[in-house]
Amino acid sequence: MSTAELNHAGTPVRQPVHFIGIGGVGMSAVARIMVARDVAVSGSDAKDLPVMHDLEAQGARIAVGYDAANVGPAGTVVAGSAIRADNPELLAARDAGIPVLHRSEALAALMGEDRVVTVAGTHGKTTTTSMITVLLKGIGLDPSYAIGAAVPALGVNAASGADDVFVAEADESDGSFLNYSPRIAVVTNVEADHLDHYGTADAVYRAFDDFAALLPADGLLVICADDDGAAALADRVAAAGHTRVLRYGASEAADLRLLGTASDPSVLIGEQEHPLRLTVPGRHNQLNALAALGVALELGVNADDALAALEDFRGAARRFEFKGEVGGIRVYDDYAHHPTEVRAALNAARTVAGEHRLHVLFQPHLFSRTREFAQEFAESLRLADTAVVLDIYPAREDPIPGVSSELITAYLGTKPSEPGERAVEAVLRGAGEGDVVLTVGAGDVTAYGALILDALEDAVAHG
Incomplete structure (x- = not known):
């Protein structure tokens, strides 16, 4: 695929482009630009994600689940680093001799002049x-x-x-x-x-x-x-x-x-x-x-x-994002997943909390990162008044023997929390009016914001 084929709207594109993992934030971004430039786009992902419905409404052909047939008439396939080598669509593209671009290569082609x-x-x-x-x-x-x-x-x-x-x-x-x-x-x-x-x-x-x-x-x-x-x-x-x-x-x-x-x-x-x-x-x-x-x-x-x-900038999703307030307790969410990022997020939360307390629910991201930076994560989390640590979110990695959240909690003198209601109860234990609760991590810890707010609503309703 040439740069010219993916240039600004109005430039003809000869062949459709198929995205493997189109629901990812980076992949969907490239797909969205291509659709806007009248490229015939198709894509698939393992999960049915909201962005896929948005792309489908704009004209993309979307499938949930990976299948070689999804590649269809594509002249180019785009895949990110998270796509495994044995993905059936990736294998089908290679067997058919269809060019496979990394997401960044497709984005670079769109930049043109x-x-x-x-x-x-x-x-x-x-x-x-x-x-x-x-x-x-x-x-x-x-x-x-x-x-x-x-x-x-x-x-x-x-x-x-x-x-x-x-x-x-x-x-x-x-x-x-x-x-x-x-x-x-x-x-x-x-x-x-x-x-x-x-x-x-x-x-x-x-x-x-x-x-x-x-x-x-x-x-x-x-x-x-x-x-x-x-x-x-x-x-x-x-x-x-x-x-x-x-x-x-x-x-x-x-x-x-x-x-x-x-x-x-x-x-x-x-x-x-x-x-x-x-x-x-x-x-x-x-x-x-x-x-x-x-x-x-x-x-x-x-x-x-x-x-x-x-002055009009109000932040980006999952970057110290305000999720809601119940009973005077404010809940925020942040994508931080490196010790320096965690420290910056907690310092920002301290500014917002003022004289009140800061309670953190942290989910480590990747076994390798936890192994390398366990002590640094613990030092960053000490900026909070209370810190609850979940199990590691593996993302693209397989488990590493001997690596768990306990590498972090050992420095804090605590134990990792069980997920779900136990984690919500733990992070809210001792939280009061004026306090800030911050969920932190690049994994599915972001879903806890709604659970925490629901728990607070229930506590207010039952006095």
Whole structure:
């Protein structure tokens, strides 16, 4: 499949495209853009997910369950890293000689000749990509975009826009962020993670070097000066001199410098100080906003207009997302699944809780990550007044002998909680009016928000 075949609406596409795992947030984003550009799209997934009904209503052919027949007349098949090698549709495509693209390759083809903005980093990718998109739409541009979560201010996580700007979250977890050709690249931070793929921390750092090297000579690397890994990357790129570097953060080395307090921040642009007004809490979100500002300035947006547009950002799904309040107890949900992310989410929750207590229900994600960072997870969870830990959500991994949530709870002096009602009871034990309850993790812990609110409703109803 050529880039031209997947270009902007109006360009003819000769063959249908089939997505294996179309219900995934990344896969559905690419499919949504293709449908909007009049590509004949089909797709399947193991589960019947709401996004699949949305795509079907827009004209995609959707199947629940994997079957070789689902591939149909497809001329290209798109699959993500989570699809197993023995998937019957993947096998059928290979047997038939149908080209198989990784999701990132299909997304890269859609970018065509647009001015591409890619956002990478161990943490903060989704929020920063969302901020950039909301900002650009707020000042009147109509970019194409693909984001790793639904964004309330946008209504969806992906769209085909009329302007020649394409904003995309670039996932480093499987190395696929190297498949893009950005003009502007954002790096929020660089830490060791996804060692199941990379093997070593050094391999992670080298991958980010390769990501920065994708930029052309007249491109721009927008990078956080406050993160040690990102700052070191910035120094290497600046020393090589192959592209421009714009640093942001509270560091004196920052070109866009964060000033003021956590509750009253501002940003120094050149010699002029501007107030930074956000509705999302946390110092990490202030840094994410500076990254978005850096992108906007590079695209020619006026600083005051950009900062005003950022005020409209209300967050992304599962990024410190407010789920509801019952009896004065506020319930939030966050996707954090690395110790640094957990620490940032809990610090933001502390800001919201104020003088009240913070109660956390945490679900570790991946056996390999739990093995590598058990102690760090425990240290992050100590920021809460109470922390309840569920069993590990395996995602794409098979169990690793000797690896369980007990590696974390041993440092906390507790035991993992049983799932379901026991976990709800445990996290609500001792919660009172004014407190904050936060569910944390990249797995199905997100479903506990509704269960917690139901339990609170029941408690209020029965006095």
